[in-house]
Amino acid sequence: MTQVVKIKDRETGQVSYLETESALALESFVVVKHKKGTHLAQVITSPKEIEANRLPSKLPTFVRQASKRDFQIADENRQQAADAFSDVNELIKRSKLKMNLVTIAFPLDRDHVLITFTADGRVDFRGLLRDLASYFRMRIELRQINSREESKVYGGLGPCGRALCCSTFLGEFPPVSIKMVKNQGLSITSGKGNGLCGRLKCCLNYEEAFYEEAMADFPDVGELIDTQDGQGEVLAIDIFAKTIKVSLKGAVVPVIYTLEEFQSHG
Incomplete structure (x- = not known):
C-alpha cells in the first residue's frame, strides 16, 4: 500500500496523486516536480493508502512545503501569462489558424511555457511555434485539448x-x-x-x-418473458420501484408486474 494525497496544480488545474510519508495538511500548498518542471499545487484530500498497482506509473515528486517566495514567483508568472494572452492571440490571428487560445502557464522554474488551445481538427502550428519561441525566448509546449479538458x-x-x-x-x-x-x-x-x-x-x-x-435481477427491455397472464414483451423496467412493464399478447394496455411476481412465476 502507498500513502498518497491528491493535489491540484495552481496554474493548470491538473489533479494528480502525490506520494507522501508524512501527513500534509488539507488545503496546504506544496512544490512538486513533474517530468516537465516544478509546480505549485494545493493538497485537496487527506492522506489515504492505495494499492500501488492502482496508481499511475509516474507520480510527481514532493520538493518542499510552499514558501512566500514560491507564491511570489507563481504570482509573477501568472501576471506575465495574463499580459501575454492578447499578444499570443494576435500571433494566432496573423498565422490565420483556426484555433482558440485557452491557457498560458509557466512552471515555477520557468524552463518552458505551456500554451493550450482548442480546434475542430488538426492544426499545423509550426509557423506559430517559431513566432512564439521568438516572443517568449524559451521552450514552447503547444497542446491541443478537447472539450472535457x-x-x-x-x-x-x-x-x-x-x-x-x-x-x-x-x-x-x-x-x-x-x-x-x-x-x-x-x-x-x-x-x-x-x-x-x-x-x-x-x-x-x-x-x-x-x-x-x-x-442483473431483471429481464432485458425487448425480451419475451412468461408471466402469470401469459407471454409478453418487456417494455420498461424500474429498478427503484422494482417493477416490470410488459405488453401481453392480445392485451390493449401494458401490465406492470413487481419483480417479486416475475421471479416467483419464473
Whole structure:
C-alpha cells in the first residue's frame, strides 16, 4: 500500500496523486516536480493508502512545503501569462489558424511555457511555434485539448448544482459510454447524459456498478418473458420501484408486474 494525497496544480488545474510519508495538511500548498518542471499545487484530500498497482506509473515528486517566495514567483508568472494572452492571440490571428487560445502557464522554474488551445481538427502550428519561441525566448509546449479538458480549466456548476468533478477532484477522466446512458434510464437524444463539455457525464461511471448489479435481477427491455397472464414483451423496467412493464399478447394496455411476481412465476 502507498500513502498518497491528491493535489491540484495552481496554474493548470491538473489533479494528480502525490506520494507522501508524512501527513500534509488539507488545503496546504506544496512544490512538486513533474517530468516537465516544478509546480505549485494545493493538497485537496487527506492522506489515504492505495494499492500501488492502482496508481499511475509516474507520480510527481514532493520538493518542499510552499514558501512566500514560491507564491511570489507563481504570482509573477501568472501576471506575465495574463499580459501575454492578447499578444499570443494576435500571433494566432496573423498565422490565420483556426484555433482558440485557452491557457498560458509557466512552471515555477520557468524552463518552458505551456500554451493550450482548442480546434475542430488538426492544426499545423509550426509557423506559430517559431513566432512564439521568438516572443517568449524559451521552450514552447503547444497542446491541443478537447472539450472535457477545456471544461476542467474553466470549471463551472454541473446539473447537480455542485462544482464540476473534473475541475475539483478528478485526475484522469473515467471511461463512459452510451451503454451507461441506457442502463441508467437516460434518454440519449435529450442530452441529459451530457455534461457542460457537451460529452457524456463523467459521473455516469460512478453509478454504473450499482445499475449493473441491480439490473442483473431483471429481464432485458425487448425480451419475451412468461408471466402469470401469459407471454409478453418487456417494455420498461424500474429498478427503484422494482417493477416490470410488459405488453401481453392480445392485451390493449401494458401490465406492470413487481419483480417479486416475475421471479416467483419464473
